[in-house]
Amino acid sequence: MKYTIIFAAFCSLSLALEPSSPLSRRRTFSITAASIAAISRPSVAVEPYPFEARDRKSNQGAIIREDYWYLVGKVPPRQLSGPLKADDPQWNAFGSCTSNAVTGNSCTYVSLKQRAPAYSKYSFALSYGAKEYAKLGQLLQQRIALSPTDETLWDEAREYLVTPMKSIPPAIIDAELKGVLFATAMTTSPNFPGPTRELLVARFYMNEAHYASQQMLAAVEKRDIVRAIQAWEFGKDSWNSYFQIVNRSIVPKVGEKFEQIV
Numbered sequence: 001m002k003y004t005i006i007f008a009a010f011c012s013l014s015l016a017l018e019p020s021s022p023l024s025r026r027r028t029f030s031i032t033a034a035s036i037a038a039i040s041r042p043s044v045a046v047e048p049y050p051f052e053a054r055d056r057k058s059n060q061g062a063i064i065r066e067d068y069w070y071l072v073g074k075v076p077p078r079q080l081s082g083p084l085k086a087d088d089p090q091w092n093a094f095g096s097c098t099s100n101a102v103t104g105n106s107c108t109y110v111s112l113k114q115r116a117p118a119y120s121k122y123s124f125a126l127s128y129g130a131k132e133y134a135k136l137g138q139l140l141q142q143r144i145a146l147s148p149t150d151e152t153l154w155d156e157a158r159e160y161l162v163t164p165m166k167s168i169p170p171a172i173i174d175a176e177l178k179g180v181l182f183a184t185a186m187t188t189s190p191n192f193p194g195p196t197r198e199l200l201v202a203r204f205y206m207n208e209a210h211y212a213s214q215q216m217l218a219a220v221e222k223r224d225i226v227r228a229i230q231a232w233e234f235g236k237d238s239w240n241s242y243f244q245i246v247n248r249s250i251v252p253k254v255g256e257k258f259e260q261i262v
């Protein structure tokens with residue numbers, strides 16, 4: 001039984017990739033090695049695709065245009081590898097900022113009274129979206145990659161990404177907009193005019209996640225499993241970066257921090 005699965009994985013993926021290039025031979029090898037290493041959870045390794053290096057076209061089609069890239073002109077890393085340094089202004093419109101060991105800079109402090117209700121309003125949609133995102137990744141990597149000719153699996157993948165007519169958006173798409181709203185509530189201090197760096201970077205990552213889901217849908221419609229998995233990986237990096245930023249504002253009195261998507 002085990003060998004049948006490995007063999008099926010090897011065959012279907014070899015077919016899906018061009019057999020002639022050395023790159024695809026390497027991919028095929030890593031796919032098979034991964035299947036042998038974790039037979040209960042075979043997963044497909046693909047080379048990352050640099051979606052982050054695209055022409056952003058003034059953020060047309062983004063969820064929110066004013067993000068870090070648009071306003072500052074720099075592209076944050078594809079994946080944050082540590083907490084973002086928070087703003088530390090010395091002055092705001094009303095005078096000098098003070099510093100407190102517990103609450104930090106008074107000009108950027110966001111009260112628990114503001115954070116706790118925002119968390120109860122949005123956290124369910126966000127963690128539900130993240131769970132669905134992880135399920136979509138498993139569908140792509142563990143099921144479609146092994147049977148890329150099964151149309152019902154492709155339809156299933158599409159349902160995660162398309163809003164049906166006259167209906168509410170699926171959890172992943174819904175979470176993208178809620179992620180923008182949640183970040184605003186968690187990082188906008190009444191004491192500091194204008195968006196903070198954290199907010200702009202959080203918006204940037206939600207725009208990236210949105211682009212990833214659009215690219216994934218395009219790949220699903222073309223039945224391109226490699227590109228669909230690459231887009232999924234890109235969106236995973238964006239979501240995890242976003243969660244790192246908002247995690248900082250989620251202290252125990254606010255709620256539980258968001259777990260990484262794996």
Ligand SMILES: *[C@@H]1O[C@H](CO)[C@@H](O)[C@H](O)[C@H]1NC(C)=O
Binds near residue numbers: 239240243257
């Ligand atoms: C959020 O914080 C928790 C607790 O520190 C951590 O376990 C989790 O991995 C963090 N999430 C992300 C996406 O970094």
